[in-house]
Amino acid sequence: MRLWLGIGFCVAGMAAQAAVLPVIAGDSNRGAKLFEAEQCIKCHAVNGRGGKVGLDLGRVVNRGYTPAHLTSAMWNHAPTMWGAMEAAKIETPQLTPQGAADLFAFFYSARFFDKPGEAASGKAMFESKQCGTCHGITDSRAEGAPPVDKWESLADPILLVQQMWNHSFRMRQAFARRGMQWQVLTGGELNDILAYLRSLPETSGLGSHFSNTSGAEGEQLFASKGCVNCHHGSLALENRLKNMTLTDIAVDMWNHAPRMLQTPPTFTQNEMRELLSYLWMRQLVYPGGSIADGQKVFSEQKCSACHAGGTNGARQLPGQATKYSEVTIIAALWRHGPQMLRRMRAAGISWPRFKSPQEVADLIAYLNSVQ
Numbered sequence: 335m336r337l338w339l340g341i342g343f344c345v346a347g348m349a350a351q352a353a354v355l356p357v358i359a360g361d362s363n364r365g366a367k368l369f370e371a372e373q374c375i376k377c378h379a380v381n382g383r384g385g386k387v388g389l390d391l392g393r394v395v396n397r398g399y400t401p402a403h404l405t406s407a408m409w410n411h412a413p414t415m416w417g418a419m420e421a422a423k424i425e426t427p428q429l430t431p432q433g434a435a436d437l438f439a440f441f442y443s444a445r446f447f448d449k450p451g452e453a454a455s456g457k458a459m460f461e462s463k464q465c466g467t468c469h470g471i472t473d474s475r476a477e478g479a480p481p482v483d484k485w486e487s488l489a490d491p492i493l494l495v496q497q498m499w500n501h502s503f504r505m506r507q508a509f510a511r512r513g514m515q516w517q518v519l520t521g522g523e524l525n526d527i528l529a530y531l532r533s534l535p536e537t538s539g540l541g542s543h544f545s546n547t548s549g550a551e552g553e554q555l556f557a558s559k560g561c562v563n564c565h566h567g568s569l570a571l572e573n574r575l576k577n578m579t580l581t582d583i584a585v586d587m588w589n590h591a592p593r594m595l596q597t598p599p600t601f602t603q604n605e606m607r608e609l610l611s612y613l614w615m616r617q618l619v620y621p622g623g624s625i626a627d628g629q630k631v632f633s634e635q636k637c638s639a640c641h642a643g644g645t646n647g648a649r650q651l652p653g654q655a656t657k658y659s660e661v662t663i664i665a666a667l668w669r670h671g672p673q674m675l676r677r678m679r680a681a682g683i684s685w686p687r688f689k690s691p692q693e694v695a696d697l698i699a700y701l702n703s704v705q
């Protein structure tokens with residue numbers, strides 16, 4: 335029996351209003367296990383570890399990956415991949431939406447989606463921005479600043495944002511006491527510094543981790559922490575964070591310090607995960623494609639041949655209670671793709687290939703629209 339429930343979130347009854355669509359909590363540790371359990375690792379390596387049949391999924395870091403890129407790449411390559419699986423006698427994995435969210439978190443933690451940095455210039459920057467004045471690699475040089483090999487935040491980009499926010503005020507005071515000028519950072523500079531610090535043998539034990547929550551409490555936190563006092567109107571953050579990486583956001587948190595007159599509220603790890611899942615992750619998985627353009631993609635790519643009206647064993651789309659995000663549509667692809675491919679072959683339709691990630695974003699906007 336088919337488990338339709340597993341495909342996405344059932345929001346029947348909410349469909350008529352512009353519902354707040356769910357973000358599924360993902361965790362890179364679970365994703366790493368899944369990557370092995372579902373045998374992806376037999377063919378793909380991540381940063382050098384694993385099989386060589388498919389691409390190293392950690393090495394394609396410099397292509398500005400987002401979930402939309404991941405989805406369109408997996409969709410476009412799927413038939414070839416399934417062929418390789420058949421040849422290797424590997425069963426097509428049964429990915430759930432939860433599993434897709436975990437895999438995404440795993441790829442993110444492998445720096446799949448962040449821009450690659452330049453370790454050499456990061457080394458110079460670490461000194462010229464005065465970081466090295468207080469932070470030794472294995473020792474604290476001043477002010478009780480933790481040594482780099484103890485930075486949890488080096489292994490988890492959300493903790494980096496949290497630390498850059500929580501400590502920036504204290505660090506600013508420490509800078510002032512020492513008569514040092516506050517150092518403004520750019521995203522590129524911090525990225526290079528992080529690339530340098532992560533390349534050191536002393537920090538290799540820190541590993542890497544990424545997890546997001548549903549973000550359901552985020553709006554309330556945004557208010558209770560006072561962010562909303564300044565961030566409304568032209569300073570509202572929705573959409574401003576859309577194309578930013580977490581490193582970019584960490585830099586904004588750091589650069590924020592001189593703007594704060596009083597001691598700013600601090601965040602616990604979990605609060606920061608909630609806030610960022612609400613402010614950032616939601617924009618990333620629902621990038622707000624155009625419904626009208628999505629409808630065009632739907633007919634140009636011949637999805638409509640089966641799904642408009644529901645022929646060839648396919649369900650009518652859009653109009654189902656299931657809502658897709660950039661991440662969960664991957665699960666639908668994996669669960670239904672092989673059957674869909676057989677039907678397409680029988681109907682003489684070739685496997686549609688998306689020309690750009692934007693097409694996927696538009697298509698999702700259309701699939702989620704109420705018809």
Ligand code: HEC
Pocket residue numbers: 369372373374375376377378387388389391394404407408410411412414415418419420422424427437
């Ligand atoms: C039997 C081998 C095999 C297995 C198992 C496998 N893949 Fe692949 N994968 C491939 C091949 C081969 C390609 C390239 C297909 C092509 O060139 O069209 C590919 C392509 C991809 C791509 C597109 C890469 C890009 O950026 O162009 C992604 C993403 C991907 N696979 C993810 C996965 C995930 C996640 C799993 C596990 C759930 C998985 N693969 C399991 C062989 C495999």
Ligand code: HEC
Pocket residue numbers: 463464465466467468469476477478479480484485486487488494497498500501504505508509512517519527
């Ligand atoms: C004047 C001394 C000083 C300088 C210079 C300094 N820091 Fe810090 N840093 C601190 C202190 C003190 C803490 C711990 C703050 C606390 O516990 O509240 C800290 C904590 C941190 C943390 C959190 C580490 C963790 O536990 O995960 C990060 C990240 C960080 N600093 C980055 C930087 C960067 C990047 C620079 C250079 C741009 C820098 N710091 C320059 C004093 C300094």
Ligand code: HEC
Pocket residue numbers: 559560561562563564565569571574575583586587590593594
């Ligand atoms: C005292 C007013 C004030 C408060 C309170 C405040 N901010 Fe800001 N924030 C600013 C200003 C001003 C900017 C700069 C906007 C720009 O560069 O255009 C900014 C920028 C940012 C940015 C970068 C946005 C971008 O467009 O690049 C982020 C992220 C951010 N703030 C998050 C927060 C969070 C989270 C809180 C609550 C913990 C917060 N801010 C509280 C005034 C404030």
Ligand code: HEC
Pocket residue numbers: 341632635636637638639640641646647648649654656666667669670671673674677678679681683686697
């Ligand atoms: C030749 C017919 C055919 C075409 C063309 C087709 N599909 Fe499908 N699709 C199916 C069938 C059949 C299923 C159900 C597969 C199963 O039972 O596992 C399905 C399932 C799906 C699902 C799973 C969700 C659900 O409730 O059915 C999604 C999402 C989907 N298709 C999207 C698309 C998109 C997007 C396109 C165009 C890029 C497309 N399909 C083109 C036949 C087709």
